[in-house]
Amino acid sequence: MTSTLKISELTKTFAGIRALDAVSLTVEPGSRVALLGHNGAGKSTMMKIILGLLPFDAGTVEVCGAAPGSAQARKQVAYLPENTAFHPALTGEEQIGQYLALRGEDPAKARDLLDRVGLHDAARRRIGTYSKGMRQRVGLAQALIGKPKLLVLDEPTSGLDPVSRRDFYALLDGLAAQGAAILLSSHALTEVEARTDRIVILSNGRMVATGTLADLRRTAALPVTMHVTAKNGYASEIADALPGAIRVGADLRLSCGQEEKLGMLARVAGLRDKLADIEVVPPSLEDIYSHFSRRDGQ
Amino acid sequence: MNRILATARTEFRIALRNRWVAIAIGLMALFALVLSAAGSAPTGGLGVDRLSVTVASLTSLAVYLVPLVALLMSFDAIAGEVERGTLPLLLTYPGGRVEILIGKLVAHLAVLTLAVVAGYGLAGVAALRADPAAAAGLPALFRLTWTSVLLGATFLGVGYALSSLARRPSGAAGLAMGFWLGAVVLYDLGLLAAVVADDGGWFTTDLFPLALLANPADAFRLFNLAASEASAAAAGVAGAASSVPLWQSALSVFVWPLLALAAATAALRKVTP
């Protein structure tokens, strides 16, 4: 299968600021890619380039086999901008109706779309009266119009409540299952961890990491932490048996590299008569993210 | 085509809710009624029907009012979208940027047409009721109506172009008002001053007619007065330019809206949201 989105060596400079520096990325049909990075890392800039809204300085970008922003590309790409805004005098239904008509679809489908994003009751109210999360949902509704081959979503879950977030990712799963490629940016690491296939981390315009969460975990090689709880009275004995452990009350904290993990576990298991509990804590996505993001001079 | 109509429908709705439809119609109706009331006195002496006189004074009014209303409606068209943050999303939809402009133009032109028809219609009814012979002026009134719509289209296009260039509503408003003052008021004053200084020389005979044709508002006035029986009732610049053939002013009236739309398209193509 050919990639829906192909970016290679993409570079973009704003008056001396390197917003993107030789970034390469491909997104396959049916895959969900999360774009992470600090504020000002270049996520929104990259998305605007993919949509043809911004010109770029060097590199190549191919969207559904066409140039970004070309008529052919626009037909197949849906976009959710990071600050979604609509004319306040229009109702949700009228606004979505217009977007449907612009994509050559029947404006009467607006109600259905708004139902899908949970805006049934407010469909006939003016967008000026909507809350931030409701406006965000109008934005999501318009991104679902037609059968986009590529969805570019800039912080799609900002402003959504926890239940709506879950509903939103369920919607995405459905779209991906039908073969849509999805590129989304987010600052909410936990939801990205569970709901996307691949993670790309940008830092100061450079791609510092890419891969599945397991890949990133491996390359980051962050230490694993173990929490060992001793049975009553055995704490000091165990502390002596495990040099390097830090005592926190009745608990002992051990830290070791990925490759020493199994050896360490075997040693701890040898003491099992004296132990009440043992817990292995892998590095969280937050740890991995800070590892990659910080490595670049932050 | 469907995309243009969809944009036009949305824009018309917005104009309705922003009260632009009511304001434009009210403004035109008010001024037309005031003019027909004021113009009721001197009819007898000129030997032309009442409506033709009304058309002559409506023409002088339309030269100022139609461009003003058109610019007021259009200066926000692009700059407002940029400020609200709605433009980037709109530009990622299928269809060219020119389609967005044409859609807006259709809606705004519909509002303007309603206003012009309401205002001129009222003035026409008032004239017909006072003078049964006024029916002779109906063709002139009809001509005034469609040329006013074309004049409006020109200034709407200019408004979109300025709106795209300014990118901020406040800047666009300033540019639009400056353009109105320059094109509709100062331009004529300048020409008049030049004619007076030239005193019948080369400028008055050769350049002056071209200068009038080059300005959409002057071409509009020229066309309506030259074509109408009532040119005697009009004073000022138009009297001095009776030498311009009708087809030239008609050409200018038709070509300006296209030029303005082309300028607006070129300006919008340069906008990076």
Ligand SMILES: Nc1ncnc2c1ncn2[C@@H]1O[C@H](COP(=O)(O)OP(=O)(O)OP(=O)(O)O)[C@@H](O)[C@H]1O
């Ligand atoms: N129009 C512009 N003119 C000048 N600089 C810009 C422009 N747009 C973005 N930048 C710069 O490019 C860099 C990347 O910005 P971008 O908006 O892509 O960040 P981001 O990753 O989306 O951040 P955030 O998480 O805050 O949304 C920043 O340094 C920003 O200041």
Ligand SMILES: [Mg+2]
């Ligand atoms: Mg951003």
